[in-house]
Amino acid sequence: MVRNKYEKYKVTINELYENIFLVELNDNLKKSFTFIDAITKTIKIDY
Numbered sequence: 001m002v003r004n005k006y007e008k009y010k011v012t013i014n015e016l017y018e019n020i021f022l023v024e025l026n027d028n029l030k031k032s033f034t035f036i037d038a039i040t041k042t043i044k045i046d047y
Helices: 037-038
Strands: 009-015 020-023 029-035
Touching: 029 037
Parallel strands: none
Antiparallel strands: 009 020, 020 029
16 A cells, blocks of 8 residues: 555546545546545545
């Protein structure tokens, strides 16, 4: 496992659910993240 590895995406939030949100990347790839990911800073959201 690599520590401090970052991936950067420009996404559109498509769907919101109770525990997760789904995003779509420019190439129509979809990813899901939990709200805990955002709270614990596992992911970083710039807006």
